[in-house]
Amino acid sequence: MPISFIKMHGLGNDFAIFDARNAPLPDLNIITLSNRKTGIGFDQMAVLARSDKADCFMHIYNADGSRVGACGNMTRCVADILLNEMRQDNVAIETDAGVLSAWHSHKVQGWISVDMGAPRFDWDAIPLAQQCDSANVPITVDGYSTPFTVNVGNPHAVFFVEDAEGIALDIVGPKIETHEMFPEKINVEFAHIIDTENIRMRVWERGTGITEACGTGACATLVAAYKKDLTQNAAFIHLDGGQLHIELNSEGRIIMSGPIAYVYEGSII
Secondary structure, three states: OOEEEEEEEEOOEEEEEEEOOOOOOOOOOHHHHHOOOOOOOOOEEEEEEOOOOOOEEEEEEEOOOOEEOOOHHHHHHHHHHHHHHHOOOEEEEEEOOEEEEEEEOOOOOOOEEEEEEOOEOOOOOOOOOOOOOOOOOOOEEOOEEOOEEEEOOOEEEEEEOOOHHHOOHHHHHHHHHOOOOOOOOOEEEEEEEEEOOEEEEEEEEOOOEEOOOOHHHHHHHHHHHHHOOOOOOEEEEEEOOEEEEEEEOOOOOEEEEEOOEEEEEEEEO
């Protein structure tokens, strides 16, 4: 029997979204489905289920089949589905990382905003393999050293460089992702400051590789830049696929705002 899905993306960070709220799904071969030549092709996959705490539970998987605690761009996409479906001003989406609230952005028409929660900085919350200063982790990979690490629903290592465009991300990214300092692997961002309200960032996503955009990576980058006194508490993050607006508000919570897009609806047989 055909299994329906929706293909969406946030700034080119693309997803296949399956709905299991009303009927269970059979086991899906995520690696096969993620293949861009022989499958649907996506960076991450979502399976929506019922939740006792929120409007739905969003199970998130990387292209390699590994499970993910949070995905900012995907949350915006699923939020738009729910906002239109339920005709509500706000929706709540449960993930492995907690319950995230989302709403139509007041910043730009058509954008979706998500409260991504408070960042975590303790070394064992990221997690790191040993106790150390999470803002200056003592590692060096191909000449890049002491990243700022933070958990924003999943772990990130942010490196500030003079020119993010010049980084051989396909080479250094996987080396950092799998470094022994990161027992659960890690997402990797290279960024440079344009000015106090704009940051250029490129990302290597754990379990996926180079992507056009990463919502939690943008959140991590803003938090790192603000904590290092490089920017204000809010800035536009410029990614390969476009820009997101990230704010660390007065309550210490991260608000992410950005666009979403529907690509097509399909089914697998």
